[in-house]
Amino acid sequence: MKAARLVSEIVILGARSRPITASDLAQRLEVTERTIYRDLGELSRMGVPVITEAGPGGGISLLGDWVSPVAGLTRDELDSLLIGSPAAADLGFSSALATARAKVLAESSSAFSQLILVDGPDWFMAKEDPEQLxxxxxxLRTQRGLQVTYRGRNDLRSRTLLPLGLVVKAGRWYLAAQPPGGSPRTYRVSRIGSAELRFLDCTPPPSFDLADYWTGAQAEFDASIRRILVRLRLPVAQIDDLKRAIPGRLTEDAIDSGRTDRDTIEIxxxxxxxxxxVSQLVTVxxxxxxxxxxxxxxLHDHAWAAAELNE
Incomplete structure (x- = not known):
């Protein structure tokens, strides 16, 4: 699990007098270097003073004489710190998070983290309050299964699931879970009408990594709804406007492989x-x-109608 890996990284870095390379750390924890660098970002946001140095003799280490307070944290405090705000508040760990942050800050000379506020939900989006969270x-904490009722687009069904992890994105919670005999899928927690704990004879996929799964799930969803191939030409200066109007990896990939001619790009x-x-392109x-x-x-008809109304 990600939380256990982050703790392991703190312990490994704290126990070393010399830097360790990302490759060596990845090998010890049996993950990819990409995962290690992603974890370093998480640790930095939590207030752990991680530094990286390039070149011979360089690597990853902790700044100065900082001492890890991990040994002094309760289980709830440790979990709340690794989960972070605002997700920890939704999970009922507000008090534990406040205590854990105080313990970490007591060992750090930097107060920079107090100048940063993470506001989860997007602008103008109502925050969800899922009942079964x-x-x-x-x-998840007791490694048990769930019997849930799930509201799909057209019906309400009973499902048996092995929970694999939770993701919060823009204030909305999603459950990654595996039906017995099936593959991991994503369920929106606010659509779960009821949930009961169950003991299941089911094992999670080997080497399941929640972050990698979520990245793949987002890409698959994006591809499933973007089925029309459109050829566009636009000024290079408006690439950022296109990314804002149509965000996602597919857009990034299309731009990377686009054909540039002077001041324009064709993708x-x-x-x-x-x-x-049309509603997306009209803003570019x-x-x-x-x-x-x-x-x-x-697109022409839409723009013409808008022009006539605003003469």
């Missing part, structure tokens, strides 16, 4: 159906739809 947390971009595509200055022709006409 406590039960799901209990299942092949997977997009959602025409109605959504200087964009031109080269194909398909129907989308080009739809």
């Amino acid at each position: 406590d039960t799901i947390v209990t299942a 092949d971009l997977p997009m959602e159906p025409a109605g959504v595509a 200055p200087g964009v031109e739809v080269l194909s398909p022709k129907q989308l080009r006409r739809d």
Whole structure:
């Protein structure tokens, strides 16, 4: 689990008098170097003074004489610190997080973390309050299964699940879980109507990594809804506007492989159906739809209608 790995990294770094390379640390923990660097970012945000030095003799180490307070943390304090705010508050760890942060800050000469506030939900988005979050947390901490009712788009079904991890994104909670005999899937926690603990004869996938799973799940979802291939031409100066209007890895990849000619770039971009595509493209200055022709006409008609209304 990620929390246990972060603790291991703190312990390993704290016990060494010399830096350790990311490769060596990844090998010891049986993860990728990419995971190690992602973890270092997490540790820094928690207030752990991690430093990296390039070149011969360089590597990863802890700054100065900082002493890890891990041994002095209770289980709830440690979990709350590794989870972080604001997710810890949703899980009922507000008090534990405050105590844990005080213990960590007592060992650090830096108060920089107190100048940073992480606000989870996006602008203008209402924060969810999923009813079954406590039960799901209990299942994860006790390694038990769940019997849930889940509200899909058209029905309410009973499902048996082995919880694998929780993700909070923009104030919304998602459960990664495995049905017995199936593959891991993602469930929105606010759609779980009821949840009961169960003992299951089911084992999680080998070497399951929640962060890697979530990255893949987002990419798969993005690809599943962006089924129309659109050829666009736009000024290079408006690339950031395109990224803002149509965010995601597919957009980044399309831009990376685009064809640049002086001040313009031409790309092949997977997009959602025409109605959504028009609403996104109309916000990008200087964009031109080269194909398909129907989308080009739809964008023209939309812009023309808006122009007539605002003469």
